[in-house]
Amino acid sequence: MKIAVCMKRVPDTATRLTFAPDGQSIDTSEVQWVISPYDEFAIEEALRIRERHGEGSVTVITVGTESSTKELRQALGMGVDDAVLASSEEPLDPIQTARALASILESRADDVVLFGRQAVDSQGAQVGALVARLLDRPFVNDIAAISIEGDQVRIEREVEGGREVIEGPLPIVVGADKSLNDPRYPKLKEIMKAKKKPIEIVTPETGAPALETIALTPPPPRPEGRIVGEGPDAVEELIRVLREEAKVI
Amino acid sequence: MEQFEGSDFYNLDDLLTEEQRLIRDTVREFVDDQVVPCIEDCFMTDRFPLQIIPTLGELGLLGANLNGYDCAGLDNISYGLIMQELERGDSGVRSFVSVQGGLVMYPIHRYGSDEQKDKFLPQLASGKMIGCFGLTEPDHGSDPSGMITHAVEDGDEYVLNGNKMWITNGCISDVAVVWAKLDDRIRGFLVEKGSPGFTTTKQEKKFSLRASTTSELHFQDCRIPKANLLPGADGLAGPLTCLTQARYGIAWGVVGSAMACFDAAKKYSLSRIQFDRPIGGFQLVQAKLAEMLSEITKAQLLCLRLAQLKDSGKMTAQQVSLSKRNNVYWALEIARSARDLLGANGVTHEYPVGRHMLNLESVKTYEGTHDIHTLILGHEITGIPAYK
Ligand SMILES: Cc1cc2nc3c(=O)[nH]c(=O)nc-3n(C[C@H](O)[C@H](O)[C@H](O)COP(=O)(O)OP(=O)(O)OC[C@H]3O[C@@H](n4cnc5c(N)ncnc54)[C@H](O)[C@@H]3O)c2cc1C
Ligand SMILES: Cc1cc2nc3c(=O)[nH]c(=O)nc-3n(C[C@H](O)[C@H](O)[C@H](O)COP(=O)(O)OP(=O)(O)OC[C@H]3O[C@@H](n4cnc5c(N)ncnc54)[C@H](O)[C@@H]3O)c2cc1C
Numbered sequence: 001m002k003i004a005v006c007m008k009r010v011p012d013t014a015t016r017l018t019f020a021p022d023g024q025s026i027d028t029s030e031v032q033w034v035i036s037p038y039d040e041f042a043i044e045e046a047l048r049i050r051e052r053h054g055e056g057s058v059t060v061i062t063v064g065t066e067s068s069t070k071e072l073r074q075a076l077g078m079g080v081d082d083a084v085l086a087s088s089e090e091p092l093d094p095i096q097t098a099r100a101l102a103s104i105l106e107s108r109a110d111d112v113v114l115f116g117r118q119a120v121d122s123q124g125a126q127v128g129a130l131v132a133r134l135l136d137r138p139f140v141n142d143i144a145a146i147s148i149e150g151d152q153v154r155i156e157r158e159v160e161g162g163r164e165v166i167e168g169p170l171p172i173v174v175g176a177d178k179s180l181n182d183p184r185y186p187k188l189k190e191i192m193k194a195k196k197k198p199i200e201i202v203t204p205e206t207g208a209p210a211l212e213t214i215a216l217t218p219p220p221p222r223p224e225g226r227i228v229g230e231g232p233d234a235v236e237e238l239i240r241v242l243r244e245e246a247k248v249i
Numbered sequence: 250m251e252q253f254e255g256s257d258f259y260n261l262d263d264l265l266t267e268e269q270r271l272i273r274d275t276v277r278e279f280v281d282d283q284v285v286p287c288i289e290d291c292f293m294t295d296r297f298p299l300q301i302i303p304t305l306g307e308l309g310l311l312g313a314n315l316n317g318y319d320c321a322g323l324d325n326i327s328y329g330l331i332m333q334e335l336e337r338g339d340s341g342v343r344s345f346v347s348v349q350g351g352l353v354m355y356p357i358h359r360y361g362s363d364e365q366k367d368k369f370l371p372q373l374a375s376g377k378m379i380g381c382f383g384l385t386e387p388d389h390g391s392d393p394s395g396m397i398t399h400a401v402e403d404g405d406e407y408v409l410n411g412n413k414m415w416i417t418n419g420c421i422s423d424v425a426v427v428w429a430k431l432d433d434r435i436r437g438f439l440v441e442k443g444s445p446g447f448t449t450t451k452q453e454k455k456f457s458l459r460a461s462t463t464s465e466l467h468f469q470d471c472r473i474p475k476a477n478l479l480p481g482a483d484g485l486a487g488p489l490t491c492l493t494q495a496r497y498g499i500a501w502g503v504v505g506s507a508m509a510c511f512d513a514a515k516k517y518s519l520s521r522i523q524f525d526r527p528i529g530g531f532q533l534v535q536a537k538l539a540e541m542l543s544e545i546t547k548a549q550l551l552c553l554r555l556a557q558l559k560d561s562g563k564m565t566a567q568q569v570s571l572s573k574r575n576n577v578y579w580a581l582e583i584a585r586s587a588r589d590l591l592g593a594n595g596v597t598h599e600y601p602v603g604r605h606m607l608n609l610e611s612v613k614t615y616e617g618t619h620d621i622h623t624l625i626l627g628h629e630i631t632g633i634p635a636y637k
Pocket of ligand 2: 533
C-alpha cells in the first residue's frame, strides 16, 4: 500500500494576522505555523491505513518555503516514512500548487493520495480536486470513513440525514473531513528519529499563475452593538428589532 | 479561556532547533487538550489526573532525558521545555513527571544494577509503573542527613523501619525509592508496593499542589529482597544528585507557571475596563506587567544557559541552586502580581492564576527551600558553610 499525503502549513488560528506593507500579502514574520488541521486528519488516516494493512509506506508532501521542514518533521514524528518538500519561496495560487504536487505524484503510483478537505488559511478547497484532475484519478472530498479491500475502496461521507457510501477501484484521491479520526501526537522519540529521516527537496514545475492578488483589505469594522434592555422585559423589543430592523427572523 | 500564548520577548525560539520547537509545541498541545480541561476539577477534588499517565508514557515524557530502556534520550533543552509546558498546565503534573523521571528513573538508571534497570525502567518510561522518592521525614526536611529510617540485614533481606512524609505520588506508586541508613550510611532501597510491612497514607488538607498526590510512607519491619538495594549509591550524595536533576526541571518548569500567569494578566488588563479605560492603560498596571515580562525573560535565559552547561557536562549543583531559587521566587512573585491584577476574579478558579500561585508555595519549599538554596550559594561564595 503506497500512500501520499499532501500537507500545507498555515498560520495558527490563534495568530493575529497583519498585512505586509505591499498591501497584497500577509506579514509572516511573527506568524506561528501549524499543519492545517484537516491535513492532520489526512496524515492520521494515512497512518491508520498503513497500520491496518500491516505494510506500505506513507509519504508527506508539501509545497512551500524551506522553513516548512518543521511541519514535515512533525508528520515524520507522527510516524510518516518520508517527506518531500516542493520548494517555492514565492507564494503560489491553487493551480500552481496543484501542478507542483501533480508533477511529484505523477511518477509515484500511489494507491491513495490524501488531502485535507480545505486549508484553513485560504479556505480554497480546490487543490485536491485540481490535482485529481491533473492526474486523471477520481476524487472524493469530505470523507468520513475509508476502507480498502484488495484494489477496491469504500468511502463514507456525511450527508444530510445519513451517510453516503461510495465504492470503486484504486487509485483514488480523497479529502479528509474532521469526523474521520482523532490525530495522534507525535512521539518525542519519533521526533528525534525524524531528524535522521530523509526530506527530499525538489524544485517543482508550477507554470503561470491563474490568479493575481490585487489588494488585501481588512473587513470593515463591525458597527457597535445595541443593548435593547435587560431581563425578560427586553425579549419583546429584541424580537421586534430582529424582525423589523435586522430582518433575520 | 483564550488560547495560551507563550512569552518569547528575546526571540529565544531562534536558539532552539526545529526538533526542540516541535517537542515544545507537541507538549503544549497535549496540555491544552488533556490537562487544562480537567485540572481545575482535580485541584478542587484533591486528586491527580491519573488518566493522562498512559499518554505521558506514550509521548515519551517520562525520563525523557535518559538514554536506553525505552526512554526518549532527549537533550536537556528539550527536557526543560517539556517541564515548562507541563507546569504551564499545573505544577502537580510537572511534579509527577519530575519525580518519575528525575527522582525515580534517574537513580535507578545511574545507581541501579542491570537487573533493576531491566525490571523497572521500561515500565516506568511507559507509565505502566509509577514511582516515588522518599527522602523527607516528619522530623528531617532540610537536613535529611539526620534521618531516622534505617535498614538492617537479615538473611536474604533488608528490614526497614521508619516513616517518610510529604512524598509525591506515594500512595499511587508501584515502587518507592527510599533513602534509609544502613550501618549509618545513607543508601537507596527499592520498595515495591505490597512489600510486607510497607503502608502509605494520603496527606489531606493541602491548599497547594492539590492535583498531586502527597503521602506518608510507613515502614514497620518492612522486608525487601537484598537485590533491591541500589548498589551504586552510598552516602548523602546519592539522593542529592537526584535532587539536582529534579531541581533542574523545576527551574524550567516554573517559567511555565509564570508564563501562564503573565498571559492571563496581560489579557485581563486589556479587556478589563475601570475608570473608562482598560486597566492596562494605567502606569501601575504597566509597571507590574513590565516586571513580569522582564523576570520571565531573565529566567528563560538562565534556563537556556543552564541547559547548555548540563548538556556539556559542566553544570554544578550550585548553578542549579541559583536557577531554582531565582526562578521559583520570581514565578511566585509574578503569580501574586497577576492575582492582584485580576482583582476579585483573581481569587476564583475561573482563572488559572490563583491555582498556580498556591502551587508555587510548595515548589518554593520542596527540593530545597528558597533559604536552603541561599545557604548553598552563600557557602559557594564564601567557602563557609552556614547551615548549622
Ligand atoms: C507538596 C510537597 C511535595 C513534596 N514531595 C516530596 C517528595 O516527593 N519526596 C521527598 O522526599 N520530599 C518531598 N517534599 C518535602 C520537601 O522536600 C520538604 O518539605 C523540604 O525539604 C523542607 O523540609 P521541611 O518541610 O521539613 O521544612 P524545614 O526543614 O523544617 O524548614 C522550615 C523552614 O526553616 C528554614 N530552615 C531550615 N533549615 C535552615 C537553616 N539551616 N538556616 C535557615 N533556615 C532554615 C527553611 O528554609 C524553612 O523556611 C514535598 C513537600 C511538599 C510541600
Ligand atoms: C472575597 C471578596 C469579598 C468581597 N466582598 C465585597 C462586599 O461585601 N461588598 C462589595 O461591595 N464588594 C466586595 N468585594 C469586591 C471588592 O471590593 C473588589 O473586588 C475590589 O474593589 C476590586 O475591584 P475589582 O475586583 O473589580 O478589580 P478591578 O477594579 O478591576 O481592579 C483590577 C486591578 O486593576 C487595578 N486598578 C484598577 N484601577 C486602577 C487605576 N486607576 N490605576 C492603577 N491600577 C488600577 C487594581 O488595583 C487591580 O490590581 C469583595 C471581593 C472579594 C474578593
